[in-house]
Amino acid sequence: MRLPATTRAALAATAAALLVMLPPARPAFAHDRLLSTDPADGASVTTPVTAVTLTFNEPVKSKFSTIVVTGADGASHAQGAPRGVDATLIQAVSALPPGPVRVAWRAVSADGHPIQGQFTFTNAAPAPTSAAASPSPTTAGAIATASSPVAARPAAGGRDSSTAVWWIVAAVVLVPAAGGGWLWSRRRRAAGG
Structure with missing residues (x-):
């Protein structure tokens, strides 16, 4: 018909x-990726480090991000939660002892997928003259958070x-x-x- x-x-x-x-x-949208770090991976720093900075190709969700900075003494030196500024995460750190420093990070991409990695650098700065501050309960919680999976869901209206x-x-x-x-x-x- x-x-x-x-x-x-x-x-x-x-x-x-x-x-x-x-x-x-x-x-298809690719996940965000780490472009650079400060201090750089494998670097030897001679001035005291007060913060670790991670720069990504796109902004990440700082609310779900963790950065654990472990000094040569085996203690976490991260202070508080990382702060996000544009495509950068900044983690404040307490005085680091001389020696190797390991930075383990976990963030959530703009597309909602978790990304993670780690890098190391060497602290060659002179040891602090005053007694180093002990890790706060907040940094101990950051260690536990970094080792557990982050439940990430894309934001509504994505x-x-x-x-x-x-x-x-x-x-x-x-x-x-x-x-x-x-x-x-x-x-x-x-x-x-």
């Missing part, structure tokens, strides 16, 4: 509208919300267009027959 010309025209218009409304294919908007717009435009085409063809048939 062949459809009447008006029905075919209405279907063609609906299909054309749908094609115009669909968003173009987007490339990249997938644009797809939902397109479907809603398509439904609002296409359903009335298809219904109008159907009514128009029924009336035309009724008038002609």
